Amino acid sequence: MAVSLQVIYPISDSSTFDHDYYADTHMKLVAKHMGEYIDQALVTKGIAGGPKEPPAYHAVATMVFADQASMSAAMKQSGPVMADVANFTNLQPQVLIGEVVS
Template identity: 55%
Template structure:
């Protein structure tokens, strides 16, 4: 069963997010440390939450893994440098959602 890890960065009035750093430095770091375990990685920058509505989320990243065991391994032994890097591009505490992929 393919599982997904979604990292969700909520928007707020005082939120900061360096998208260039995220794309040029953080995503390659994710690939370096988790690449052998991941199936896919995708990041979407929030642009709106509806007509004439600002985005509720700055960014949502989705990483898929072949199974829960692989996700657990990635989060256990491999994720330290990736998690430590978050403070370099945002002051937002991300939310996490682990899910079962129903369709891809």
């Protein structure tokens, strides 16, 4: 069964996030080190939390893997990706791992 890994960057009063670096550099590191195991990747930049509401998240990255074994293999290669987080944000991202049900 396919599994997804979502990396979620919540906005707070003191949070910073460099969207250009994230798109141009960080996601290329993801592709280089983990890409062979990823079936699909999607990054969503937060622009609103609803009508006339500010976004609650800077960004959400979703990666879909064929199965748990593929995700585990990707995570074993993620060291350089994890080390890069401090280059674009001062946040500790939240993570959601789940079964893809539709």
